[in-house]
Amino acid sequence: MYTSRITGMGKYVPENVVTNDDLSKVMDTNDAWIQERTGIKERRHIKKGDGNSTAVMGVKAAKIAIERAGISKDDIEMIVFATLSPDYYFPGCGVQVQDLMGIHTCPALDVRNQCSGFVYALSVADQFIKTGMYKNVLVIGSENHSGGLDFSTRGRGVTVIFGDGAGAAVISRSDKEGHGVLSTHLHSEGKHALELSLKGPSTNHWVPALIEENPQEDIPYYPYMNGQFVFKNAVVRFSEVIMEGLKTNGLEVTDIDMLVPHQANLRISQFIQKKFKLSDDQVYNNIQKYGNTTAASIPIALCEAWEEGKVKEGDTVVLAAFGSGFTWASAVIKW
Numbered sequence: 001m002y003t004s005r006i007t008g009m010g011k012y013v014p015e016n017v018v019t020n021d022d023l024s025k026v027m028d029t030n031d032a033w034i035q036e037r038t039g040i041k042e043r044r045h046i047k048k049g050d051g052n053s054t055a056v057m058g059v060k061a062a063k064i065a066i067e068r069a070g071i072s073k074d075d076i077e078m079i080v081f082a083t084l085s086p087d088y089y090f091p092g093c094g095v096q097v098q099d100l101m102g103i104h105t106c107p108a109l110d111v112r113n114q115c116s117g118f119v120y121a122l123s124v125a126d127q128f129i130k131t132g133m134y135k136n137v138l139v140i141g142s143e144n145h146s147g148g149l150d151f152s153t154r155g156r157g158v159t160v161i162f163g164d165g166a167g168a169a170v171i172s173r174s175d176k177e178g179h180g181v182l183s184t185h186l187h188s189e190g191k192h193a194l195e196l197s198l199k200g201p202s203t204n205h206w207v208p209a210l211i212e213e214n215p216q217e218d219i220p221y222y223p224y225m226n227g228q229f230v231f232k233n234a235v236v237r238f239s240e241v242i243m244e245g246l247k248t249n250g251l252e253v254t255d256i257d258m259l260v261p262h263q264a265n266l267r268i269s270q271f272i273q274k275k276f277k278l279s280d281d282q283v284y285n286n287i288q289k290y291g292n293t294t295a296a297s298i299p300i301a302l303c304e305a306w307e308e309g310k311v312k313e314g315d316t317v318v319l320a321a322f323g324s325g326f327t328w329a330s331a332v333i334k335w
Contacts, residue, residue: 001130001131002129002130002131002132002173002174002175003129003130003173003174003175003176003177003179003180003181004125004126004129004130004137004171004172004173004174004180004181005171005172005174005176005179005180005181005333006169006170006171006172006180006181006333006335007068007069007070007071007136007170007171007172008064008065008066008067008068008069008070008071008169008170009064009065009068009167009168009169009170009299009302009303009306010060010061010062010063010064010065010066010067010068010167010168010169010303011061011064011165011166011167011168011296011299011300011303011304012057012060012061012064012165012166012167013044013057013163013164013165013166013290013293013300014044014045014046014047014050014052014057014164014165015044015047015050016044016045016046016047016050017042017043017044018042018043018044018045018146018163019031019041019042020034020035020040020041020042020160023151023156023159023160026151026152027151027152027153027155027156027159028153028156029153029156029160034160037265037267038160038161038265038266038267038287038291039265039266039267039270039285039287039288040160040161040266040287040288040291040292041288041289042288042289042291043162043163043164043289043290043291044163044164044165044290044291045146045163045164046144046146046147046164052144052164053087053144054083054085054086054087054093054142054143054144054166055081055086055087055093055096055097055100055142056100057142057144057164057165057166058081058083058093058097058140058141058142058166058168059097059100059101060166061140061142061166061167061168061299062097062101062138062140062168063101064168065138065168065169065170066138066170068170069136069170069172071136071170071172073101073102073103074103074104075135075136076103076106076136076137076138076170077106077134077135077136077137078106078107078108078125078128078134078136078137078138079094079097079098079103079106079107079108079109079137079138079140080094080108080109080110080111080121080124080125080137080138080139080140081093081094081097081108081109081110081111081121081140081142082110082111082112082113082117082118082120082121082139082140082141082142082295083110083111083112083117083141083142083143083294083295084112084114084117084143084198084294084295084324085143085144085145085147085148085294086110087144092108092109092110093110093140093142094108094109094110095108097138097140109124111124111295113295113323113325113327113329114196114294114295114323114324114325114327115262115264115292115294115295115297115321115322115323115324115327116186116262116321116322116323116325116327116328116329117141117294117295117321118139118141118167118295118296118297118298118299118319118321119184119186119298119319119320119321119329119330119331120186120327120329121139121140121141121295122139122169122171122181122184122319122331123184123186123329123331124137124139125137125139125171126171126181126184126331129171129172129173132173134173135172135173136170136171136172136173137170137171137172138168138169138170138171139168139169139170139171139299140166140167140168140299141166141167141168141293141294141295141296141297141298141299141300142165142166142167142295142296143162143164143165143166143293143294143295143296144164145162145163145164145293145294146162146163146164148198148221148222148223149162149222149223150222150223155222157225157227158222158223158224158225160291161265161291161292162223162291162292162293162294163290163291163292163293164293165290165293165296165300166293166296166299166300167293167296167297167298167299167300167301167302167303168299169299169302169303178334179334179335180333180334181331181332181333182245182248182249182332182333182334183245183248183249183331183332184245184329184330184331184332185241185244185245185248185329185330185331186327186329187237187241187327187328187329188325188326188327188328189325189326189327190325190326192229192233192325192326193324193325193326194224195225195226195229195230195326196223196224196225196226196230196323196324196325196326197223197224197324198221198222198223198224199221199224230326231265231267231268233322233326234264234265234268234322234328235268235271235272235275237322237326237328238261238268238272238320238322238328239272239275239276240328241320241322241328241329241330242259242272242276242318242320242330244330245318245320245330245331245332246318246332248332249332251316251332253276253277253278255316256276256278256282256316256318257282257311257312257315257316257317257335258282258283258284258305258310258311258315258316258317258318259272259273259276259278259282259283259284259317259318259320260283260284260298260301260302260305260317260318260319260320261283261285261298261319261320261321262297262298262320262321262322262323263285263286263287263290263291263292263293263297263298263300263301264287264292264297264322264323265287265292266285266287266288268322269283269285269287272320281310284301284302284304284305284310285301286300286301286304294323297321298319298321302317302319311335312335313335314334314335315334315335316332316333316334316335317332317333317334317335318330318331318332318333319331319333
């Protein structure tokens with residue numbers, strides 16, 4: 001049985017910075033209100049004409065990850081793309097990446113598990129490598145939220161939270177025991193699916209056009225979130241799935257060198273940090289400057305933590321996510 005390890009990481013966020021004050025100009029909100037509830041100060045949004053899309057941002061992050069892994073695109077044997085905001089309803093972004101990067105006819109698939117998407121995608125890559133099927137798998141999490149948000153007071157509870165961006169990782173085969181991805185843990189509870197959902201069609205058919213075609217008060221094309229209910233479930237499931245990963249590997253909370261939670265809400269991360277009695281040096285958060293980038297949030301944060309020297313060889317790194325579905329997941333990695 002082989003092991004898998006992350007050999008290269010990359011990230012990309014649009015240049016367009018949208019501050020809380022910027023949002024206050026188009027909806028009834030303010031910087032203090034947003035920071036108090038989410039911890040977010042600013043986020044990045046795709047700007048019309050900048051050439052970005054979910055797939056394009058994924059490619060930009062992927063190229064950095066591949067270069068850092070010390071391989072070429074021709075060494076990639078599989079692509080796993082996690083997103084809730086694909087460029088098209090179909091096909092998925094995985095095949096777009098394959099085409100845009102000129103990668104040979106390798107398998108490409110999309111994972112639609114929203115905030116848990118990257119950990120689910122990592123799990124897929126991990127299993128294909130451990131069974132000996134592939135040596136190098138490209139895993140991407142990328143989101144274009146801004147194209148489908150309600151920029152009015154009605155939508156502020158959701159809109160102020162989300163940002164655009166992409167993160168990528170190359171997962172490679174290793175024969176070094178006790179290192180790399182030690183385990184992954186995946187869960188879902190579909191009975192709560194509509195508590196955080198978007199009932200409308202894909203973001204390729206933009207919201208304003210849909211509203212003009214189908215004017216009505218109750219518009220199903222914008223995301224809906226039962227914020228308090230999601231928060232209450234998130235803090236429980238985060239704790240459970242982190243402990244599940246530690247227990248599986250015979251580890252204690254004190255063994256965690258770095259926890260990289262999905263950047264859903266700074267208050268959730270702070271709750272988990274306090275519950276597990278972790279120091280600021282043991283938890284990495286960057287939601288303050290990027291907002292919630294859903295499937296991209298963990299790879300962007302993990303990439304930054306590594307770039308800043310906060311994740312080092314031999315460290316025990318725990319990834320954890322909770323989101324729409326409800327789905328939740330964790331991964332324990334010996335870096």
